[in-house]
Amino acid sequence: MSCLHTGKVLSEGEGDKWCIESQAVLRHNRPVKKGAIVIELENVAYSYGGGELLSEVSLKLAPGSFHFLTGPSGAGKTTLMKLCYGALLPTAGYVRLFGADVRGLDRDDIAIVRRRVGVVHQDVKFLDHLAVSDNISLPLTVSGRAEDAAGGDLDELMNWVGLTNRADALPPELSGGERQRAALARAVIMSPDVVLADEPTGNVDWEMSQRLLRLLIELNKMGKTVLIATHDLGLIRATKAHVQARVLRISNRRIQLAGADL
Amino acid sequence: MKGFLASLRGVFVGDRQADRVVPPSGFTAQLTLFAAGAMAFLAVFALALSLAAGRLADRWGEELARSATIRIVAPLDQRAAQTDAALRILETTRGVASARALSDEEQQALLAPWFGPDLALDALPVPRLIEVIETQDGLDPAGLRLRLAAEVPGAVLDDHARWRAPLVRAAARLRLLGWISIVLITAAVAAMITLAAHAALAANAQVITVLRLVGATDDYIAQAFIRRFTLRALFGAAAGMMLGVLAVVLLPDAGEAGTFLTGLGFQGWHWLVPLVVPLLSGAVAFFATGTAARRRLKELT
Incomplete structure (x- = not known):
């Protein structure tokens, strides 16, 4: 198993050692204690434009856990993801990021929190x-x-995502898959505690989506908490063959554990 | 205060990496430089005007305040006697440093602009003029008038107060106008930089979104804009200031006749005053951009 440490891919053994020590070496960041919840939503509601998008949503992301978030388009997956890294504030309920109530954080605090949360968007x-x-x-x-x-x-991180030969290219010159891999590399370069990926495979072909998935699984095995919003059931099934993943579904503004059909 | 000092340090020390996160703006950067330069050029002239008007007001005030004139209006046969009597009184008057009657040549020279150089003073009832120079303490014009009225009936004391006051007032008003111009120029620089900063922030909305996503603080984002606009205003104003000073140096000499025009400029240590212009411009840009950036970033939350 290889392991990522502030952009450096460590060899097998080295990686395991770092994975154990990873939280302690995060600069400027408070280590996440074993068993502590990194992101917690408690009875969260979110309204926009007079309509309620989310209602009574509760969610706990433990360190090293792997979650999928599914649901039809417009169900509120992206909104929930944004609530998870402080880009949106709940209209009711509590969002706690690394134990801190997001309402008590100012913009600079949110910025510091985001250094511990790697985010990958479809767009x-x-x-x-x-x-x-x-x-x-x-x-x-x-x-x-x-x-x-x-x-x-x-360089090692770029090699990990397979973009070594595109290092000097400008972003508009990248293909969809290359952009997603670059986004993933950017999301993990700070060795964050959590990786949030919103439809990371939405713009790429099957082969590239499998490659991205492998990278995300690898990150989870390094101890990172991973939350992926997707409506690609194939992606979920492929993941469950490798790691223990919880699948959550947003339906009727609420979140529920998905059934055995997945 | 700590944040302010860090921000100020960031402007001058800079961070090569941080400078690159905001894309170069090319044409608008040149416009900001030009506008800052043009404003600095105008500010130098406003400064020159203010300082010259100040000197003029001081000179008129001081010179005229320390002098007075006595006119001896008497028949020709009594004029010399009354002039002598007046001079005797002045010799014993407190506050008078010196007094002398103007010679015929001097009076002729005074009247020459109106009557020409060939005026025959003897043929006209021109009053004899006595120039009185006061001591620092000054004289008591009311007391002197009483004494003159008693002993020299044809003597009229003019302490210049009547026409000195409007001159000094006009010069002071001119100086005030100069300073108001400088304030307006400063405000215009602030408005221009604020508009340019707002435009730059709006044009770079995606940059700000990305920077926030990757954990940049508002101070970090604002600093990238503050440094850019402060340096542009500073360097643009420095160039404008230098051109302005050069233009003042090259002002044509209007000779003896144009005493005000030849005085329009800087004298002595006043030549150092224009150095304040680029610093002021930079400071204005620093605060204007900082305020605009932080307000805009707050709105984007």
């Missing part, structure tokens, strides 16, 4: 004037750790 956005490698190392840059991207760590 991934980059800084189009910067090279792919600069975009991937952007989280390090904005957190004052640009020097961590030097010394080959970034």
